[in-house]
Amino acid sequence: MRLRAIPECNLVRLDIADEHYLTGNAVSPEEFTELIWEPAQAVVAERSLGSQILAWVYSCDFPTRVLTVTNMSITGATFARNQLPDQNVISFGGGVSPFFMGPERADAAFRGSQTFDRFRTQLLEGMPLPAMMLGYIRERGNTVEEMAEIFERNAPLDGTGEKGDFYFVVSGDVRSTERHWQFEGAAEMIRSLGAEAHILSNAVPEGVVAAGYMEGASTVRPSRMRFAPGAYADHLTSYAGAFQQRSQTKMSEWIKAGATATSGTVTEPFAIWAKFPNAYLFVHQLNGCTMIEALYQSVRSPYQLLPIGDPLANPWGRVIPVEITVPPEPVSGRAVSFSAQSDATTDSLRFDWLVNGRVAGSGREFLWDTQNVPDGTHRIRVVARTAGQVRHSGFHEVEIKVQNK
Numbered sequence: 001m002r003l004r005a006i007p008e009c010n011l012v013r014l015d016i017a018d019e020h021y022l023t024g025n026a027v028s029p030e031e032f033t034e035l036i037w038e039p040a041q042a043v044v045a046e047r048s049l050g051s052q053i054l055a056w057v058y059s060c061d062f063p064t065r066v067l068t069v070t071n072m073s074i075t076g077a078t079f080a081r082n083q084l085p086d087q088n089v090i091s092f093g094g095g096v097s098p099f100f101m102g103p104e105r106a107d108a109a110f111r112g113s114q115t116f117d118r119f120r121t122q123l124l125e126g127m128p129l130p131a132m133m134l135g136y137i138r139e140r141g142n143t144v145e146e147m148a149e150i151f152e153r154n155a156p157l158d159g160t161g162e163k164g165d166f167y168f169v170v171s172g173d174v175r176s177t178e179r180h181w182q183f184e185g186a187a188e189m190i191r192s193l194g195a196e197a198h199i200l201s202n203a204v205p206e207g208v209v210a211a212g213y214m215e216g217a218s219t220v221r222p223s224r225m226r227f228a229p230g231a232y233a234d235h236l237t238s239y240a241g242a243f244q245q246r247s248q249t250k251m252s253e254w255i256k257a258g259a260t261a262t263s264g265t266v267t268e269p270f271a272i273w274a275k276f277p278n279a280y281l282f283v284h285q286l287n288g289c290t291m292i293e294a295l296y297q298s299v300r301s302p303y304q305l306l307p308i309g310d311p312l313a314n315p316w317g318r319v320i321p322v323e324i325t326v327p328p329e330p331v332s333g334r335a336v337s338f339s340a341q342s343d344a345t346t347d348s349l350r351f352d353w354l355v356n357g358r359v360a361g362s363g364r365e366f367l368w369d370t371q372n373v374p375d376g377t378h379r380i381r382v383v384a385r386t387a388g389q390v391r392h393s394g395f396h397e398v399e400i401k402v403q404n405k
Contacts, residue, residue, distance in 0.1 A: 003151055003152065003155040004155065004312050005395070005397065007354070007356070007357025007379075007381075008357060009047050009049065009356065009357040009358065010049065010053075010357060012039075012040045012043045012044070014035065014036060014039055014040065016035050016036070016062070016063075020035065020063070024065065024244040025063050025064045025065055025136075025138065025243055025244055026063055026064070026065040026066070026067050026071070026244075027063045027065075027066060027067065027074075028066070028067050029066055029067070029068060029077075029084060032063075032066045032074070032077055032082070033082060036062070036074075037077075037078075037082045040056070047358075048358065049357075049358065051359070052358070052359050053129075054116040054117065054120060054130075055116060055129065055130045055131060055132070055292055055311070056078055056129060056130075056131040056132075057131070057132055057133070057134060057292075057311050058074065058075070058131065058132070058133040058134065059133075059134050060133070060134050060135040060136060060137045060141075060142075060144065060147065061137060061138075062074060062133065064133075064136060064241065064243065064266050064306055065266045065267065068084055068087065068090065069087045070087050070090045070091045070267070070304075071266060071267035071304065072084070072090060072266075072303050072304055073241065073265070073266045073303070073304055073305055073306040074131070074133070074306070075130075075131040075132060075133060075302070075305070075306055075307060076090075076302055076303035076304055076305065076306075077303075078129050078130075078131035079097075079128045079129060079130055079131060079296075079302055079303070080128065080303065081128060081129050085303065089301070089303070090301075090303045090304065091270075092270075092272065093269075093272040093273075093274035093275050093300065093301040094301065095301060096300055096301070097128065097296065097299060097300060097301065097302055098119070098123055098126070098127070098128065099119060099128070099130065099296040099297050099299075100296075100297065100298070100299065100300045101113065101114070101280070101284070101297045101298070102280075103182075103185065103278075103280070104300070105181065106181040106182070106184075106185060110185070110189065110280055110283070112287075112389060113283065113284045113287035113288070113289050113293075113294075113297060113389060113390050114289075114293075114297070114389045114390060115289060115290075115293055115389075115390050115391045116130065116292075116293055117385070117391055118389055118390075118391065130292060130293075130296045132261075132291075132292045132295070132307045132308065132309070132311040133306060133307065133308045134147060134151075134308065134309070134310075134311075135147040135252070135255060135308050135309070136243060136252060136306075136308060138243065139243060140243045140246075140250045140252060141243060141250070141252045142252045142255050142256060146255060146256055147255065150255060150258070150259075150260055150309065150310060151310050153229055154229045154230060154260055154310050154313045154315075155310075155312075155313075157229045157230065157315055158312075158313070158314045158315060158317060158319060159314070159315070159316075159317055159318055159319040160315055161315055161316050162211065162228045162229045162230055162315045163209070163211070163228065164209040164210055164211030164212075164227070164228030164231065165195070165196040165197065165198060165208065165209070165210065165211060166187070166190050166195060166196065166197040166198070166210070166211055166212040166213070166282050167197075167198050167200060167204050167208075167210050167212070167213045167214070168183040168186075168187065168197070168198070168199045168200070168213075168214050168215070168279060169200050169201070169202075169203070169204065169213075169214070169215035170183065170199060170200070170201055170215075171201065171215070171216065171217065173216050173217055173218075174216070174271045175216030175217055175218065175235070175236045175237050175271065176215060176216030176217065176236070177216070178216065178236065178271050178272070178273040178276075179214065179216065179236065179273055179276070179278065179279060182273075182278045182279040182280065183199050183214075183279050184199065185279075185280075186278070186279035186280050186282065186283060187199055187279075189280070189283050190282055190283060190286065193283070193286040193287070194286075195211065195282075195286060197282075203224075204225060206224070207226070208225075208226070209226045209227065209228050210225055210226065210227050210228065210231055210233065211227075211228045211230065211231050211282075211315075212231055212232050212233065212281070212282040212285070213225065213227075213231065213232075213233040213234075213259075214233070214234060214235075214236070214277075214279060215235050215236070216235060216236040216237070217235050217237065217249075218235075218237045218238075218247075218248045218249070219248065219249050220235045220249045220253070221249075222249075222253045222254045222256070222257035222259070223253070223256070223257050225257055225258075226258065227257065227258040227259045227260070228315075229260060229313070229315055230260050230285065230291070230313045230314070230315035230316070231258075231259050231260050231261075232259065232260065232261050232262065232277075232281060232282070232285070232291065232294070232295075232309075233254045233257075233259040233262055234251065234254065234262050234263055234264065234276070234277065235249065235251075236276050237249070237264070238265065238268050238269060238270075239264070239265075239268075240262075240263075240264025240265065241263070241264030241265050241266045241305070241306040242264075242265070242266055242267060242268075250264070251263060251264035251306075251308065252308075255308065255309060259309070260291065260309050260310050260313045261291045261295070261307065261308065261309025261310055261311075261313065262307075262308060262309060263276070263277060263295065263305050263306060263307040263308065264305070264306060265304045265305055265306070266304060266305075266306050267304055269304050272301075273300075274299075274300035274301045275299070275300075275301050275302075275303075275304055275305060276299065276305065277295055277298040277299050277305075278298045278299070278300075279298075280297075280298050281294050281295060281297075281298035282294075284297050284298060285314075285315070285316055286316050287316070287390050288314070288316055288317040288318060288390045288392055289314070289317070289390060290311065290312050290313065290314045290317065291309065291310060291311050291312065291313045291314070292307070292311035292312070295307050317392055317393075318386070318392035319392070319393075319394045320342060320344045320349070320384045320385070320386060320392055320393055320394035321342055321343055321344060321384075321394055322340055322341070322342040322344075322351075322382055322383075322384035322394050322395065322396050323340070323341050323342070323396050324338055324339070324340055324380065324382050324396050324397075324398050325338065325339045325340075325341065326338060326380075326398055326400065329400060329401045330401040330402060330403035331368075331370055331400055331401070331402055331403075332370055332402065332403055332404045333370060333371070333404070334369045334370070334371055335367045335368075335369065336367065336368045336369075336370055337365065337366070337367055337368075338353070338365070338366045338367075338368065338380060338382075339364060339365050339366070340364050340365075340366075340382045340384065340396075342384050342394075344384070344386070344394075346386055346387075348386065348387035349384050349385065349386060349387075350362065350384070350385045350386075350387070350391075351363055351364050351366075351382055351383070351384055352382070352383045352385070353366040353380070353381070353382050353383075354379075354380070354381040354382075354383070355368065355373070355378060355379070355380060356373075356378055356379050357379070357381075366380075366382070368380070370402045370404060371404055373402055374402075375402050375403050375404055375405055376401070376402060377399050377400070377401050377402075378399070378400055378402055379397055379398070379399055379400075380397065380398050380399075380400050381395055381396070381397040381398075382395060382396055382397075383395040
C-alpha cells in the first residue's frame, strides 16, 4: 500500500481460520462465499467503493484453490464474480474472457491493448473482476522478505523502460509446443516496439538480463537467470501453482530468482494453451499496461490460473506529471477551490478527484464542500489520465486541514 499509494479505504481485512484450508490450501465454494466473497463485497458496499474498484489483490496468506468438481484458483473464482461457470468450461478452457485480446491461432489478429478502465466503459456491469495474489508463503512458496524485495525494487522504476530482452525457449515437450505458434508473431511485434526478442532451443546464456521469459518444462532452474524489474516468467506446467504437490518446479522459484510476476495452475489443467498466458503478454506490457492488465489480456480462460507478484508493475507505462494548487489552510465552507496542472505533452487529459480515497469529482477544477466531512486532516488526490485505449496516468495527493467550527 505504501509503495503504490493505495488509499486506506481500499484495504479489506478478512479473518479466515487456518483450519479452513490447512490441508491442500483449499476452501469449498461455500467457504469462499462465506469467508471471502460476501464479507469483502459487504465492505466495498459499506464504503461506497463499488463503482471505482477494477480489480482485487489478495495478500500472501489466502487459500489458493476453490474445490469445485474441477478445481478453480481463488483468483479464477474472483474473476467469475463467484458465479461459477459450467465445469466443462473450466476443464477444457472454453468460454472466452472478455479481456482476452488474442490471437487464438498463428494467422489470427492481435487486437491491441487496453487498460481496465477502458474495459469498464465497454463491459459495464458485465465486467469480470480480475484478481492477483501478491505471493504464497506456506510450504514450497516464498518468504515475505523475498516478495517485499521484489516490490521495493520495482515500484520506483515504473515508466523507466528498464532494459532487458525477451526470451522464448522451445523444446519438444508438449508444455512448450502448446505455445510455439505464438512465439514468432509476438517476437516480431516486440521488435517493432523497440525491444529485442529471442526464440532459443537451448538455455538462455549466462549473464543476460531477461525482461520477460517463457518456456515449457516440468522442472526448471530459474536461479541461473537474472531478471529486469517488471519481468514476467513462467514454465507452463501442470503443478507450478499446486503447492500441495511435491512434483514439478513451483512458480515461487521465479519470484525467488527475481522475476516480478509469474503464474501457474492450481490443479491439473491438461495441455491447453488457453489456460495460460500467451506470448503477447509482453506486447501488452510494452504498450504501457500494468502487470495485471497484461496478464488478463493474454489469458483466454483464467479459471485455474493463479497469478502472483506485483500487479501494478509498469516499467513501460508513461507517468503523467500533475500537481494540485491548494488554497491557504485551514479551509472551510461549501466551495473550497482546487485546480490541477500538468505539463504532459498531450491536450487530452482527464482529471479525477478523490477525497479520502473516494471519487468526488472530475475536471481540471474541483469545488469541495468541506461541511460534508469532520474537522481535521483529509487527503485530496487528483489523478490525470491520457485518452486512448491505454490510459497512462499519474497522481498528486495533498493533506488539507479542515476547520469549520
